[in-house]
Amino acid sequence: xxxxxxxxxxxxxxxxxxxxxxxxxxxxxxxxxxxxxxxxxxxxxxxxxxxxxxxxxxxxxxxxxxxxxxxxxxxxxxxxxxxxxxxxxxxxxxxxxxxxxxxxxxxxxx
Amino acid sequence: xxxxxxxxxxxxxxxxxxxxxxxxxxxxxxxxxxxxxxxxxxxxxxxxxxxxxxxxxxxxxxxxxxxxxxxxxxxxxxxxxxxxxxxxxxxxxxxxxxxxxxxxxxxxxxxx
Numbered sequence: 001x002x003x004x005x006x007x008x009x010x011x012x013x014x015x016x017x018x019x020x021x022x023x024x025x026x027x028x029x030x031x032x033x034x035x036x037x038x039x040x041x042x043x044x045x046x047x048x049x050x051x052x053x054x055x056x057x058x059x060x061x062x063x064x065x066x067x068x069x070x071x072x073x074x075x076x077x078x079x080x081x082x083x084x085x086x087x088x089x090x091x092x093x094x095x096x097x098x099x100x101x102x103x104x105x106x107x108x109x110x
Numbered sequence: 111x112x113x114x115x116x117x118x119x120x121x122x123x124x125x126x127x128x129x130x131x132x133x134x135x136x137x138x139x140x141x142x143x144x145x146x147x148x149x150x151x152x153x154x155x156x157x158x159x160x161x162x163x164x165x166x167x168x169x170x171x172x173x174x175x176x177x178x179x180x181x182x183x184x185x186x187x188x189x190x191x192x193x194x195x196x197x198x199x200x201x202x203x204x205x206x207x208x209x210x211x212x213x214x215x216x217x218x219x220x221x222x
Contacts, residue, residue: 002152030208041200042153044210087152095207096141096160099169100153 001025003090005101012078012108020073020104022088031064031071032089032098035082042087046073075106083108112136116201116214123191123221131186131217133201141204142184143211144168144176146197153200159184160207191221 003024010018022031029050034042048064048071061074071090075082085105089098117132135142140161145153145168155168159178173195175187184203188195198218202211 032210034211041213041215042211044212047208047210049208089153089211091207096204097143097155097158097166097168097207098211099155100145102152 002099003088003101005086005088005104007104008102009105010107012082012106014080014108014110015077016108018075018078018106020075020086020088020106022071022073022090022101024069024090024092026069026090026092028064028066028069028071028090028092029094030091031062032091033060033062033071033073034087034089034100035084036087036103037084045086078106078108080108080110082106114201114203114212114214116199116217118217119215120218121220123188123219125191125193125221127191128187128189129191131188131199131201131219133184133186133214134182135184135201135203135212136182137203137205137212138181139203139205139212140181141207142178143202143204144174144184144186145200145202146170146195147200147216148197156186156199188219193221195219196221 033045036042085103143158144156157176201214
């Protein structure tokens, strides 16, 4: 079942912070986060695994609440380059086969 | 190191025609995936493979077929193209199941 992302869209000024949420109705083993710029392919940011292991990006962080089946992506001190659509992908089982959320469009203005 | 290569980048098909979208990766990744993305929407999984000779259906497999005869290649076959298959198709790969995906640059397909 498709995870639900919120908000659908957000506009920031450079230097502001943002949080993007991803919720699932199923228990999750892993959550991935990707960013897609217009007309380009999605780019991997981060993966969070059940049990707390986290792998990914330096300047962007994320949390994974297994009990609530939720993940949040934190973008701090946003830069113009952060603009794009952010997708979470979830998997209830170990190994492969992500189901993606509908995306959150982030616009960072000067 | 090319990563994930998709061909063609653009294609226009007539209703009822067939075609194969090519996907190749040179990273020795075991897992490969096909997604479609409709305008303004998220990514829907069509098929995936966990290794050569092994494929399985995703969320929206109808109207598509795949094969995985080698680790490197994972072609997607469209039979009897329909306007509903107009979309951008992304191929992706990952080293194992719980590693980040590397996406190809996509194939923009229009069925008229």
